[in-house]
Amino acid sequence: MAEMKLSFIYRVAVTKGEALRYISHLDYAGAIQRAIRRAGLPAAYSEGFNPHMKISFASALAVGVTSDVEYFDLEMTEPLPPLDVAKRLKAALPPGIELLELRRLRKRKGTLMAEADEAGYTVDLPLTGTAEQARTAVAAFNAAAECVFHRATPKKTRDIEVKQYVAEDVALETDGDAARLTMKIRITPTGSVKPGEVLSLLVDRFGFPGDGKAAGLCRRSLTGRGKSLLEIDD
Amino acid sequence: MIELTPDLLGAVTKPARYTGGEWNAVRKDAAKVACRFALSMPDVYEVGMSNLGLKILYEVLNCRPDTAAERVYAPWPDMETAMRERRLPLYSLETFTAIREFDFLGFSLQYEMCYTNVLNMLDLAEIPVRAAERGEGAPFVVGGGPCVYNVEPVADFFDLFVIGEGEAVLGELVDAFIAWKGEGCPEGRRGFLLRAAALDGIYIPSLYEPRYDEAGMFQSLTPLHPAARPVIYKRLLADFDAAPAMTAPVVPYIGIVHDRIMLELFRGCSRGCRFCQAGIAYRPVRERSLPRLRELARQMADATGYDEMSLTSLSSADYSCLEPLVDTLMTDFAAARMSFSLPSLRVDSFSIELADKLQQIRKSGLTFAPEAGTQRLRDVINKGVTEEDLMAAVGAAFRRGWKAVKLYFMMGLPTETDEDIIGIARLAKKVVDLYTEIKGKRGVKVTVSVSCFVPKPYTPFQWFPQNTLAEFDRKQRLLKEHIRDRAIQYNYHDARVSRLEGVMARGDRRLAPVLYEAWRAGAKFDGWSDQFREEYWLSAFGKCGVDPAFYNERARSFDEPLPWSHTSPGVETGFLRREWEKAMAAALTADCRRGDCTGCGVCQRLGVRVVDGRRKDG
Numbered sequence: 075m076a077e078m079k080l081s082f083i084y085r086v087a088v089t090k091g092e093a094l095r096y097i098s099h100l101d102y103a104g105a106i107q108r109a110i111r112r113a114g115l116p117a118a119y120s121e122g123f124n125p126h127m128k129i130s131f132a133s134a135l136a137v138g139v140t141s142d143v144e145y146f147d148l149e150m151t152e153p154l155p156p157l158d159v160a161k162r163l164k165a166a167l168p169p170g171i172e173l174l175e176l177r178r179l180r181k182r183k184g185t186l187m188a189e190a191d192e193a194g195y196t197v198d199l200p201l202t203g204t205a206e207q208a209r210t211a212v213a214a215f216n217a218a219a220e221c222v223f224h225r226a227t228p229k230k231t232r233d234i235e236v237k238q239y240v241a242e243d244v245a246l247e248t249d250g251d252a253a254r255l256t257m258k259i260r261i262t263p264t265g266s267v268k269p270g271e272v273l274s275l276l277v278d279r280f281g282f283p284g285d286g287k288a289a290g291l292c293r294r295s296l297t298g299r300g301k302s303l304l305e306i307d308d
Numbered sequence: 309m310i311e312l313t314p315d316l317l318g319a320v321t322k323p324a325r326y327t328g329g330e331w332n333a334v335r336k337d338a339a340k341v342a343c344r345f346a347l348s349m350p351d352v353y354e355v356g357m358s359n360l361g362l363k364i365l366y367e368v369l370n371c372r373p374d375t376a377a378e379r380v381y382a383p384w385p386d387m388e389t390a391m392r393e394r395r396l397p398l399y400s401l402e403t404f405t406a407i408r409e410f411d412f413l414g415f416s417l418q419y420e421m422c423y424t425n426v427l428n429m430l431d432l433a434e435i436p437v438r439a440a441e442r443g444e445g446a447p448f449v450v451g452g453g454p455c456v457y458n459v460e461p462v463a464d465f466f467d468l469f470v471i472g473e474g475e476a477v478l479g480e481l482v483d484a485f486i487a488w489k490g491e492g493c494p495e496g497r498r499g500f501l502l503r504a505a506a507l508d509g510i511y512i513p514s515l516y517e518p519r520y521d522e523a524g525m526f527q528s529l530t531p532l533h534p535a536a537r538p539v540i541y542k543r544l545l546a547d548f549d550a551a552p553a554m555t556a557p558v559v560p561y562i563g564i565v566h567d568r569i570m571l572e573l574f575r576g577c578s579r580g581c582r583f584c585q586a587g588i589a590y591r592p593v594r595e596r597s598l599p600r601l602r603e604l605a606r607q608m609a610d611a612t613g614y615d616e617m618s619l620t621s622l623s624s625a626d627y628s629c630l631e632p633l634v635d636t637l638m639t640d641f642a643a644a645r646m647s648f649s650l651p652s653l654r655v656d657s658f659s660i661e662l663a664d665k666l667q668q669i670r671k672s673g674l675t676f677a678p679e680a681g682t683q684r685l686r687d688v689i690n691k692g693v694t695e696e697d698l699m700a701a702v703g704a705a706f707r708r709g710w711k712a713v714k715l716y717f718m719m720g721l722p723t724e725t726d727e728d729i730i731g732i733a734r735l736a737k738k739v740v741d742l743y744t745e746i747k748g749k750r751g752v753k754v755t756v757s758v759s760c761f762v763p764k765p766y767t768p769f770q771w772f773p774q775n776t777l778a779e780f781d782r783k784q785r786l787l788k789e790h791i792r793d794r795a796i797q798y799n800y801h802d803a804r805v806s807r808l809e810g811v812m813a814r815g816d817r818r819l820a821p822v823l824y825e826a827w828r829a830g831a832k833f834d835g836w837s838d839q840f841r842e843e844y845w846l847s848a849f850g851k852c853g854v855d856p857a858f859y860n861e862r863a864r865s866f867d868e869p870l871p872w873s874h875t876s877p878g879v880e881t882g883f884l885r886r887e888w889e890k891a892m893a894a895a896l897t898a899d900c901r902r903g904d905c906t907g908c909g910v911c912q913r914l915g916v917r918v919v920d921g922r923r924k925d926g
């Protein structure tokens with residue numbers, strides 16, 4: 075009789091704290107995989123010469139951005155009780171990655187990547203002008219019908235119409251010299267925009283009086299059809 | 309505590325080099341320890357974090373409840389600029405404490421081209437660069453690593469050096485420090501240095517003075533104090549198997565040069581290649597037992613979560629129980645999908661079979677080091693590898709599916725002729741043809757990498773003049789002309805860097821002002837080809853009136869006093885002399901690992917012996 079290959083999927087919510095702000099998504103994923111190995115969890119691996127742990131992330135986070143909540147799905151070869159898995163993982167995660175929640179999925183769903191369709195961010199930065207100038211800049215950005223960002227990577231450059239990805243008006247709070255921008259950004263199968271890109275448009279194109287270089291960016295939420303990715307409808 | 313702001317970190321490349329917080333990093337409360345020891349390699353994070361010696365010292369020191377060891381590496385020039393602009397001093401990655409607040413700052417000196425980085429880091433740490441200018445309260449600056457077998461060019465910048473294996477000495481050094489501090493630091497800095505001088509393996513450069521004759525020839529390094537011994541012999545672990553080992557290395561967030569578990573199979577290598585300093589410096593061979601290695605592998609895997617393990621040593625394939633070890637580890641870690649690698653392959657088919665078993669990555673290819681292009685020259689350097697060995701090894705590799713090999717050679721070796729240089733091209737072509745013959749088609753990639761030979765202290769070639777720049781250039785061109793097959797890729801080193809390395813390797817204290825001037829002019833990261841600027845050095849030599857050729861191009865006579873003879877790995881000069889004579893006669897010397905003692909003198913001098921699982925006398 076052929077051996078039945080069973081797999082058990084756990085969905086995990088974790089943070090990416092200040093200590094890890096400057097770690098790339100790939101290195102962040104690597105840190106989590108090493109933690110899973112340290113925890114001694116029976117992770118499933120792909121076959122072949124160069125086996126990979128079966129783990130998938132919801133959405134890559136840009137370098138320089140922390141996160142209140144990140145999600146990944148981990149496939150295991152044994153159905154351990156979620157509380158057990160959580161306990162072992164918690165003890166093995168490095169400083170800066172905190173375990174928020176863990177659930178076992180009853181059945182295999184689509185990829186996490188496909189489920190996530192919106193991300194919320196806050197951007198904290200010092201003001202270099204008045205609160206009034208800041209409000210005007212944000213209002214002008216919100217009122218614009220279109221706004222093109224010129225994205226340049228070492229390999230290629232591309233023009234991106236940003237407003238199609240901005241789900242709600244960017245909100246502004248100020249407190250003395252400090253400002254906080256809150257934005258909701260759509261994640262679509264054909265692309266998205268980074269919060270840092272919206273920020274640089276605000277500063278460069280709309281005259282937002284802030285020091286972009288000193289900005290602290292944080293992902294606050296990641297949702298699918300308006301719900302947390304942990305709220306699973308079986 | 310040093311604080312790094314987003315505007316600083318956001319502006320530099322790879323900010324994670326500077327933010328610490330890694331798994332297994334040890335953070336201790338400064339108020340609860342009696343000694344704070346900063347450990348450093350004067351190179352960038354990814355290189356420094358890969359150094360095995362420092363990882364071991366980090367754990368050995370942190371095992372002591374009374375001591376805190378922390379790490380610091382050289383900031384890349386963009387970070388250095390940002391730090392200087394903001395007046396941020398050099399700090400440790402564990403607790404972001406200014407380095408000048410530590411009791412010790414230890415540098416691992418792996419290669420001469422890092423010296424300007426030492427000066428630069430001291431300056432960034434706001435510690436006076438010259439030891440003589442350091443006041444009470446400044447850290448004691450300690451040097452260790454392979455460069456200690458001639459540290460004279462940097463002697464003025466260090467308070468003390470550890471000769472040999474650091475884990476055998478540092479405990480005693482820390483004990484002495486804590487005792488001295490507990491007594492209220494009697495006689496200040498010098499009081500401590502005099503106490504340290506009493507420890508075996510510690511060299512205090514300020515307790516000696518060099519003497520030169522009217523012609524400017526080095527005469528002696530004269531002790532200035534009764535505590536200063538004429539010769540400081542290296543310390544080492546006689547029982548490597550029982551010695552404390554690394555069990556929980558720091559796991560970096562970003563990729564580093566050796567980003568894997570390093571399982572150290574043994575210390576030392578006595579194959580006796582005559583150009584190789586490590587082959588003398590780490591003698592005798594001392595193996596770890598299989599059960600101990602198995603235990604260490606398990607501890608490190610559990611503590612790190614790495615999925616890759618390298619079986620590290622100077623010549624790993626020589627380990628007496630390599631096959632059983634590999635089988636055991638592959639079974640132990642099958643479920644964890646651990647992959648293994650052998651970093652130093654021997655030129656034989658046994659190595660290929662093992663590499664095949666380990667499924668060593670095919671596309672990156674296998675690396676062999678024939679070192680010289682003809683049998684005659686390989687005999688001169690005592691590289692016991694024949695052309696048949698090489699063909700058998702690469703043939704076995706091609707049959708098992710490898711499509712790429714890298715071949716390492718040196719140029720500028722003693723007795724070398726143009727025929728030996730052309731022999732490199734000929735050998736590479738034979739490897740290409742062998743592939744075509746075995747596979748019935750072309751499609752191999754052979755990389756020929758040729759470095760410029762740097763004669764090193766405590767080798768049989770320590771008296772030999774290095775080739776001139778013109779000679780290296782001519783040989784590099786000659787070889788290029790003779791490599792015609794497009795399947796061969798030829799890489800060569802910058803001879804100017806090797807020439808400078810040649811000056812430092814056999815230099816004396818008169819080079820300190822040159823180093824200082826070159827650093828002032830802007831020299832740093834000299835080992836990085838994109839950062840090396842020869843002009844800084846040329847003007848520094850000019851300004852100080854020092855002729856570099858005196859150090860690297862001059863043939864030394866056998867009776868000339870050598871400025872490195874007081875920091876010794878224990879080898880007898882007579883042995884090095886005999887090996888030189890044998891080199892001239894192209895005569896071979898056998899490995900003493902499993903055979904007879906060939907009389908280098910290290911074991912007798914240091915009261916140790918070879919430990920190898922297949923040695924007849926056990």
Ligand code: SF4
Pocket residue numbers: 578591592593900901904905906907908909910911912918
């Ligand atoms: S003293 Fe003899 S046995 Fe010991 S390392 Fe030297 S040659 Fe080998």
